[in-house]
Amino acid sequence: MGLLPFKRGAPAAPPTTTKRLGDAAEDAALAHLRRAGLRLVARNYRTPGRGGGEVDLIMREPDGTLVFVEVRSRSRASHGGAGASITFAKRRRIIFAARHYLMRLPAPPPCRFDAVLVEDEIRWLRGAFMLE
Template sequence: MTAQPTPQQRGNEAEDLALAYLQAAGLVLIARNWRCRLGEIDLIMQHHQTLVFVEVRYRRSARYGGAMASITPAKQRKLSLTAQYYLQRLSHTPPCRFDAVLIQGQQAPIWLQNIFF
């Protein structure tokens, strides 16, 4: 009998899938699991001239609202503060946006661009 993957393993697999999906769409990886004292950003990518902060959300099913429902206003605030901290380290501020890659069960990833401001 094979062991069930841990939540951390499932999260890593979802990020791997999201990364491959976005790279196939032409985005370039800048950083993965970028952390600071304020939080973590799953993927930071370049899309043409835009810096993209990507939140990857995996849910086994749509039960309890699914993957998108898990990006709560509190999570959005935390991502925004973390991104601001990241941007302070740069010599200039490029155009930016927040995207999400939603993965539910065995369905294909759903890429949502500009999910909040």
């Protein structure tokens, strides 16, 4: 097994991971939504236990609408790009997590499901999918 070259005094660059890229896409989406006037309610909301769901961002519109946001990023447009990666199974897990979140509230507000696609540019799709 060969050793990688090491330059003394030069800090090693952190490896680029899918997690880091996803976090950067969420940060960009959050900044975009905040500039549009939405307020962050929760980030990476997960249901307890295995096999549940997760919502990347839960935001609130100025009119009180609760917005469950799925953030998707793709470096290449092959396989349909970021939007095509929101499969039926993914939507089902997001909806499951949203319902879990809403059950904690005394009276659920109006809500919708948006997607923010981070590719060459940021595209915000309001009402990207509905409860199924």
